[in-house]
Amino acid sequence: MKRVEGKVALVTGGAGGLGAASARMLAREGAKVVVTDRREAEGRAVAQELGDAGLFVTLDVTQEAQWENAMARTLEKFGRLDVLVNNAGMGIVKDVEEMSLDEWRLVHAVNLDGVFLGCKHGIRAMKKSGAKGSIINISSIAGIVGVGQFPAYSSSKGGVRLLSKSVALHCAAKGYGIRCNSVHPGYVETAMVEALSQAGGQAEKTRARMLKGIPMGHFGEPDDVANAVVYLASDESKLMTGAEMILDGGATAQ
Numbered sequence: 001m002k003r004v005e006g007k008v009a010l011v012t013g014g015a016g017g018l019g020a021a022s023a024r025m026l027a028r029e030g031a032k033v034v035v036t037d038r039r040e041a042e043g044r045a046v047a048q049e050l051g052d053a054g055l056f057v058t059l060d061v062t063q064e065a066q067w068e069n070a071m072a073r074t075l076e077k078f079g080r081l082d083v084l085v086n087n088a089g090m091g092i093v094k095d096v097e098e099m100s101l102d103e104w105r106l107v108h109a110v111n112l113d114g115v116f117l118g119c120k121h122g123i124r125a126m127k128k129s130g131a132k133g134s135i136i137n138i139s140s141i142a143g144i145v146g147v148g149q150f151p152a153y154s155s156s157k158g159g160v161r162l163l164s165k166s167v168a169l170h171c172a173a174k175g176y177g178i179r180c181n182s183v184h185p186g187y188v189e190t191a192m193v194e195a196l197s198q199a200g201g202q203a204e205k206t207r208a209r210m211l212k213g214i215p216m217g218h219f220g221e222p223d224d225v226a227n228a229v230v231y232l233a234s235d236e237s238k239l240m241t242g243a244e245m246i247l248d249g250g251a252t253a254q
Helices: 017-028 040-049 064-078 101-129 151-174 191-198 203-212 222-233
Strands: 008-011 032-037 054-058 083-086 134-138 179-185 244-247
Touching (some): 008 064, 017 040, 017 222, 032 064, 040 054, 054 064, 083 222, 101 151, 134 151, 151 179, 179 222, 222 244
Parallel strands (some): 008 032, 032 054
């Protein structure tokens, strides 16, 4: 039997990067997957790769009405929700002196408000379908340690870390059988990390500096995170809730 056979998962930010890798891995391990994103063409392409196991739904995670629609579409198509992967995120490379209030609010709206709305409506959908679910919130090592040129991203991802613990304790106290954990990748080969390395106009030097901070000496790959997502989605992790998984090659161990 595959590791998440019979489960239904919804993945935000599923059109590319960590979200697409997680959607593919979950489907490979037996799940039905609702791929959501604002980027319709790319998101539909990922869902189509999954065949009958995939469904695409347009979702801007900052809009509560769109969350309600995504959950309704999921229950209508597959009858249940077992796994929610709150992956959608963004960053703006500006320090605290350069960043405008609107930019600060935008990053928090996507990275933190979006996760709050996902947890809120994910819990409701899981309860409605009688599922003992797993909520997996993608944070970052920037949610554990500060990053000078990335203050809004770091602040919002730190919020995701503690929101995950709060949701875990709430669900446990209510006896819902719903777990909630956070995943904290370090530098992974994605478009966001590429943009970060390019931001200073000296990509090669920036990447070398990033690598210097990783004891294992290499960047992660999207499938490294997807493997963690599958573990947390599966019954293998049934005792884990309110925990954080750090995937950073030893960067935060120093």
